[in-house]
Amino acid sequence: MKRLRDRIAGLRVTLWTLIVPPSMWAAHFLFSYLWAALNCAKVGEFATFPTLFAIGTAVALVVIVAAGWVAHVQANRKGDTPPHDSGTEIDRLRFLATATVLLAALSFIGVVFTAMPVIFLTDCR
Amino acid sequence: MATLSLAGCNRHQSALAPFGVEASSTRDLTIILLIGAVVIAVAMSLLIRHAIRTPGERLTHRQGMKLVLWAGGVVPTILLFTLLVTSLPAMRPLPTSRADLTINVEGEQFWWRVAYRPPNAARVVSANEVRVPVGRTVALKLMGGDVIHSFWIPGLAGKMDMIPGRTNTLVVRATKPGRFRGVCTEFCGLSHALMAFDVVAMEPAAFDRWLAAEAKPAAGGNALFAQYGCGGCHAIRGTGEAGAIGPDLTHFGARQTLAAGVLPMTTANVASFIRHPEKTKPGVRMPAFDHMPPADAVALARYLQGLK
Ligand SMILES: [Cu+2]
Secondary structure, eight states: OHHHHHHHHHSOOOHHHHHHHHHHHHHHHHHHHHHHHHIIIIISSOOSSOHHHHHHHHHHHHHHHHHHHHHHHHHTOSOSOSOOOSSSHHHHHHHHHHHHHHHHHHHHHHHHHHHHHHHHOOOOO | OHHHHHTTOOSSSOTTSOOBHHHHHHHHHHHHHHHHHHHHHHHHHHHHHHHHHSOTTSSOHHHHHHHHHIIIIIHHHHHHHHHHHHHGGGGSOOOOOTTSEEEEEEEETTEEEEEEEOTTSOOEEEESEEEEEBTSEEEEEEEESSSOEEEEOTTTSOOEEEOTTOOEEEEEEBOSOEEEEEEEOSOOSTTGGGOEEEEEEEOHHHHHHHHHHHHSOOSOOOHHHHHTTGGGTOEETTTTEEOOSSOOOTTGGGOSEETTTTEEOOHHHHHHHHHOHHHHSTTOSSOOOTTSOHHHHHHHHHHHHTOO
16 A cells, blocks of 8 residues: 555646546546437337446546545645645646546546436436 | 516416426425525525624634535535435336326417327327326327427426427326316417417216217217318318318317317307407417308307317
8 A cells, every 4th residue: 555655656647637537527428328328229228237337437436536546645745835826846736636636526426426317217218 | 576476376387286296296396496595595695694704814724625625515515416316216207007098199380189099999089188087197199290399287297399200208197186277388389379278187987987978979060060161170070070180179169268278168259269260379270261250150159169
């Protein structure tokens, strides 16, 4: 665990890592729509045990949590007190990390909220 | 403003006076949301008042962030999640079976073609009135005959579009008997606002008796009706009149309103509607019978009203 933490602390958040959680959310949203639409069109009804859907949702959540955790570790690096708003490298990193944490939280909720209707609605009408 | 909204209060056409399963759950959800909104608004006002009156620097940066996290993030998420999970089941359509009554309703400019399809009997054609048995599940097959209309019985269920070339299914179950009203809720032409219908929820036994009577042919034909060629558009079963452009008039006299829920069913109204339907409904698809002597119109009205 300690090793992993150190490895993560060595990683760098960039604009690219920032984009991961919302992209996952968008992909999962599309996946939910396609899953429901394809089932209704091809099978004619909602699957009674949506295994594939559950796996897809779990994958999306795991990726979002991972991205959020990496960012969280970086955001909480020891250093000077807030506010972190100067144009230095470390402040830039902290800003990106905090933004990623917040986005990951939002995307997590988004994925759960998108999955709910697919699980609760049992009818194609 | 208050008087205006109070004028909307009534028992026969209101989503707040439900007589069906779906409308009841929608009403309950509306009340929960309303109470929740008021509670949250009051709580926020108090919090803002408190924040304005308190001198600055009372909270540390950390405490402030904590407040934002909980009051602005965690609590709203939990509230929204609970709301989502409790309201989603209400979106599930009622289950149907082969034994249920099906009613085809087709929107036309500016009236409703209605056909009852009981599971073990022949279909029964009617118009401008929808009757449903209380406690039984009914599948409404909604279609558009010409343009897009929308079918809405506020006290029974949510609205659903009637689209030409498509069949939309709305499953309903009435929970108490009574006379109600439905309307078209998609602009469909000049008389869109004059396109309504009566809804009658009946005890199942009374409904079965009514449907059996509705299936019977009319008492008899009428010379004037034949002479003016009304049968080119209107059907009266059992008389050889079989037009399908206008509403079926076989049991016209048993309806409570005239011209798709627009006028009270009086002889004077029917007679003047026959001579000048466009005066009641602009853009109507029935021609004016300007040259018809008023006495003939009254005679026709009497005949039609006799078709119970
Ligand atoms: Cu209409």
